[in-house]
Amino acid sequence: MNAPAQLTPPAIGEIWPGQGGIYGGIRQYPEGLCHIIFAAEDVPGRHAYGEYGTSVEATSRTDGRANTAILIAREGKHPAAIAAAGYTAGGHSDFYLASIGELHHGWQFLPESFATDWYYGSSTQFSAYAAYIHGL
Template sequence: MKSPLIQIKNLHISFLAAETPSVATTLEPFAVKRSSAVDNATSVPALGEFWPGQGGIYAGIRQYADGLRHVVFSAEDVGEHEWGAYGVEVEASSRIDGRINSQVLTANGGHPAASAAANYTADGLTDFYLPSIGELSHGWQFIPEHFKRDWHWSSTQRSADNAFYVYFDDGDQNGYGKSNELRVRPVRSWLI
């Protein structure tokens, strides 16, 4: 069972002093470590809304090895591409973090889907990548209406011949031959 997505925008707590009931002490809203990209945004949008200045559609918060991250998918696919390197085993096996997988794939060359995602830019941002199977599943769970009901590549390799995909019609996840052309949807994430 996955934990529910929780979003706290502002928290304001007031305490009344016991000895002087007329005096209220107020705590400032909790400070949150934010990236410089987020500092330029006025507020976090609701799930499924376009986030101005952040390059796409807000899909919520996910846990990564380095902490909680905001996740934003591009507003559009960048075509259909082969995953690439059919018959070759590469170290792109993270089911959680597509950034790690995509760095491996683009560094090795011959991976059209990862290259298409990495070359995507929006709102002047160039840190997009091919999502992991977990990130694509997150998109299907929280913002499926923003994806074409079709197969989308993940950056997660299953074997030398197959990589994982998500079918946005019913959420099916499986492996498919790397030489096939499936849709590519770039994503970006940053620490909150």
């Protein structure tokens, strides 16, 4: 039996060929340490968080994948999560709307990868009326 191929990540901030975007380093997730990949470009358009006035359980500050799954299950009521989950790049379609912690990680290690003329909304709900945002 052949051993699985070992992935060697590029330097943080560089495109990781075959992985769908920009390498952002390693982060702790419920399943353990994972490499994080940021899309090389923003999802086209401006998308609302959704369901203004409704509390949802998308409150993880660290796990955007879990938050996005909760938002997607709300049956079309969260356009930003739907747009992020529908994004594809480099043969990958496993993107999601980042948590506030993931956005902060990206800003800390990849600030040049973010637009400077707008705010990025996260998947982390702040209140029934807003999600956490990151102004870059």
